Amino acid sequence: MIAEIIAVGSEMLTPYRVDTNSLALTAELNKLGVAVAFKTILGDDLQQLTDAARIALRRADIVLFSGGLGPTEDDLTREAVAAVLGVGMTRDASIIESLRERFRKRGIEIRENNLKQADVIDGAEVLPNANGTAPGQWIDTTFEDKRRFLVLLPGPPKELTALYTDQVEQRLRAVVPQVHIAIASLRMAVVPESEVDARTAPIYQQYPDVQTTILSTQGEIQLHFQCSKPTLAEAEARVREVQSRCAQEMGDVVFSENDESPEEVVLHTLAERGLTLAVAESCTGGLLGQRLTSVTGSSGSFLGGAIVYANAMKTALADVPAETIHEHGAVSEEVARALAEGIRRRTTAAYGIGITGIAGPGGATETKPVGLVYVALADAERTECLTLNLSGDRERVRWFASQYALMLLRKHLL
Amino acid sequence: MIAEIIAVGSEMLTPYRVDTNSLALTAELNKLGVAVAFKTILGDDLQQLTDAARIALRRADIVLFSGGLGPTEDDLTREAVAAVLGVGMTRDASIIESLRERFRKRGIEIRENNLKQADVIDGAEVLPNANGTAPGQWIDTTFEDKRRFLVLLPGPPKELTALYTDQVEQRLRAVVPQVHIAIASLRMAVVPESEVDARTAPIYQQYPDVQTTILSTQGEIQLHFQCSKPTLAEAEARVREVQSRCAQEMGDVVFSENDESPEEVVLHTLAERGLTLAVAESCTGGLLGQRLTSVTGSSGSFLGGAIVYANAMKTALADVPAETIHEHGAVSEEVARALAEGIRRRTTAAYGIGITGIAGPGGATETKPVGLVYVALADAERTECLTLNLSGDRERVRWFASQYALMLLRKHLL
The missing domain is CATH 3.40.980.10 (MoaB/Mog-like domain)
Known part of the structure; x- marks a missing residue:
């Protein structure tokens, strides 16, 4: 019907x-x-x-x-x-x-x-x-x-x-004729849709009885599987099988097999381990904090942080030495690292994330183009920093910066 | 056609x-x-x-x-x-x-x-x-x-x-047959759609040649006017007239006649006057900062602020005295005021905004229901605080809290 x-x-x-x-x-x-x-x-x-x-x-x-x-x-x-x-x-x-x-x-x-x-x-x-x-x-x-x-x-x-x-x-x-429908999904981040399709199509095409939909939203690729069978057990067995084979193929870029968002995955893992997180955001201006606190119960692991849009705020709120900014510029790996480390110390969180970059459309210099973003993650022992060259408009650059930050922490927690 | x-x-x-x-x-x-x-x-x-x-x-x-x-x-x-x-x-x-x-x-x-x-x-x-x-x-x-x-x-x-x-x-x-189309809009906040319609319909219904559309999005009501005439001047005269009469009827709740967002209106006014703003956000967790920094050029007036989700952060990042939190609770007018004043002092901004509330679904107490939010605005001379009882889910409560904060500052700047 x-x-x-x-x-x-x-x-x-x-x-x-x-x-x-x-x-x-x-x-x-x-x-x-x-x-x-x-x-x-x-x-x-x-x-x-x-x-x-x-x-x-x-x-x-x-x-x-x-x-x-x-x-x-x-x-x-x-x-x-x-x-x-x-x-x-x-x-x-x-x-x-x-x-x-x-x-x-x-x-x-x-x-x-x-x-x-x-x-x-x-x-x-x-x-x-x-x-x-x-x-x-x-x-x-x-x-x-x-x-x-x-x-x-x-x-x-x-x-x-x-x-x-x-x-x-x-x-x-x-x-309507009685059927039993099972659904399943895989959510992946920071991977191109074309790569997901090229690698998973040879698998899901072996399941003509499973309807597979690939969706690309900002910084995320989802595979949705749906199967209808005379019994629910049969339908579920089929979607689980194709889901698990595709998950195996895609490996680490899969962040959820249970339809959880990146922020949910990160917060749940932190909560399980009794760990806390704080952020210091320059170009994302609160977006990462907003995403984390959109999850009910995030207060268990997310302490808060600083929105350090102006340079003076990087020093005042996250203890970035003024000379680091002066020497390397506000958009630099050094400042991202100092933000992550500074906010971690200030808040006594287990993890600190620092983000600084040029979201555009203005602000680019000869050596620092729009889309250049540094995302740093600090724990008690070490600080890791990603250098990103993101394309797209201001909204996209900011969103992807927050997405990479969540994925960096997730990888670290794996 | x-x-x-x-x-x-x-x-x-x-x-x-x-x-x-x-x-x-x-x-x-x-x-x-x-x-x-x-x-x-x-x-x-x-x-x-x-x-x-x-x-x-x-x-x-x-x-x-x-x-x-x-x-x-x-x-x-x-x-x-x-x-x-x-x-x-x-x-x-x-x-x-x-x-x-x-x-x-x-x-x-x-x-x-x-x-x-x-x-x-x-x-x-x-x-x-x-x-x-x-x-x-x-x-x-x-x-x-x-x-x-x-x-x-x-x-x-x-x-x-x-x-x-x-x-x-x-x-x-x-x-297509040549016509000239003029459009205009009014954007209003924190007013019910039914009230806007009841008050403006008697006006816009007098303009049968103007197509009027009323739209309600989160915390915002928009009136869109469109008119087609043989000349652009005629079409523009008609939409300007109905726009201005509706604007006069609605008064202060109109925040833009030029299709600007609340954050744009606030940032442009701050920039014109050379004033700066900082925020301290508890239940909104960065949402207000994210909205402000989504506007290109916001760095001219928006300095940054603190995401003070955990109580200790309210003290550590925005200087809220621990005894104020202990005495009145984290969700209280006193804490909202202290956040606004504290972040203002810390950042030396002209204005400080403090937000604290219960976004839900958990966190309610007998005297403090889900949706109770305090929004405070501090300048050098005084601090003003709104008490809100917002309905709806977590996302709506948080969005409306940020919307009321922007409107409070706008009113102050008028």
Whole structure:
């Protein structure tokens, strides 16, 4: 069975907003063994929406709509679905009552247009929405001689996901052929996508029953494996096998087989060993600290550190001798090492990380180009320093600098 | 004229990836007065892709494809477009030559499948791609008695945007009816979307010729105005008028009428006045520093600061007296004030910001719930402190804390 997701709303046709509801819906549908084959995004036009619904019903078994269930004139999903199915709508007394109740509680007068949300397409089941005014609708019908399932969901992400989980998942599970899906992933850092693909494709291509997706995000390459089998044990055995063979091939660049982020991997290892970390960041300006503290419970191992953007701060907050900066420049291996060592001493952490570099677009000199970054790691015994020549814009240089810093520490902890 | 954007690639049908190419394309098309009415996202299936191309050619004047121009068997956009137009393809000798040249330079053997990228749809103009191997194609044709323009663009964002700018923009400009578009925006912070809408709708609804979009992103509400008129002066006059009336209505919560971010506004004002800033961050862990240093040239006003995640760091790096922490707790107004004052003194900055709070999900006590955050701002004369009770998850609490900190400083600088 295949699905189409239709996202309704003119804001998604502006330069400012993409449809993200489809990501959560896709993850859920995949769990049932349903692939999403099409996504359509369109605005609040009844004719266009009706035509799009017809196209979707011809090419997909399950059609999910997100959005267009609100109280305004622009909310036309109900009308379009009724039109394409050639049925009417009935205003539902119990929905009206719950709408009135909702407004009463908030002390707001209900307006006539709100009652529109009580319109139920003939033949539809109402899906109560605990988090908003617009209920969803579920339709199991025959369209041009084929059995089709239509699901109307509200656009706000929290309402949509809760409604899917509470109301839709069980209904779909009852009608889609039962399969068991296992998933697994490998996360790798600071390695080119082309290298990962060249080395792992000969392996994963031996598993035609496993769907393999390679994704490249900033400074990270992920392999996702998915397999559907009559039993979960069979599916899991297959994804585990291809995962483990690819992991073996890629070796050290794999930082997680459990879908952990680089910062999670580093923090968990530090916590296991009772070790602590502090950072002194120049060009990353707090990015590494921000990444580490985005992890719940990071306070167990991450002490803090210094943002040493100005040169005087490198001395004042991380004890870099002014003469080191004067002699080698703020962007130098010597300063990176001094930052790592200085912040470690100052905070009494087990590890100190120092980062200094030229994130660009300005700041380059004849000998020091944009993208030159030094990342140093100090422990009680020694200090190690990476010299990086990163390409790309300011954001990319900074992100990769933080990524290399995490990978340097991870390697050290291995 | 209306456009449809078809994004081709199975990765965009997974739970991991959305189409973002359409955002840049939409911004460019809007500048020409062309609205995007439909977006379709689908995978690498020739029949599905051919059908989708047919649907698009029926409902849109301009159809832009992104992706599916690579060298693999899965890259089928050329084949699908040729099929729907009922024409053939010719392998282009000059493209083959430039492909061979490209591979020679990189010292790689060219493989047979790469030559596929030299296939040109009959009647198409080749759009050379300076940044990759897959050239684009431009087709001006008649489909079912209507004039249609098809644009085939490579999927990698940098190749796509460069190719659009260099090759497509001028071709579209020559064929779309000439209009002049003016845009303007208002950016507001720490105000609910519903309040912005309630207060500005009575104004912008008086401008039916101006398309107004309200967007809510984390801690920020944006109003975007767009107007198309026979002359640019007329269009600009209209968007300026509605922008200025809405700005007047919203008052102080508007932080930019020039599409600047909160961090840009604060840094520019500091730079104008020759003032400096330092931060001491506990629960935000570097996020505020990271936001400030994401702005090019921030080193002029932002000195740096301390990430004081552990209590001992609050004392060691920002001189918060241990007894203040002991007496009031790390999450307290007293500690926020001491952080702001301490980091200011330590760094000799004009302003010091201190942030301490409970980002969650753990860490709450009976009297201090998740979301309780103190943000303090100190200058030479006085220290001001905000008490925030933020809702939402860890990421949201941290982001809003940094947003309130920027807004507190901005208000002070007004």
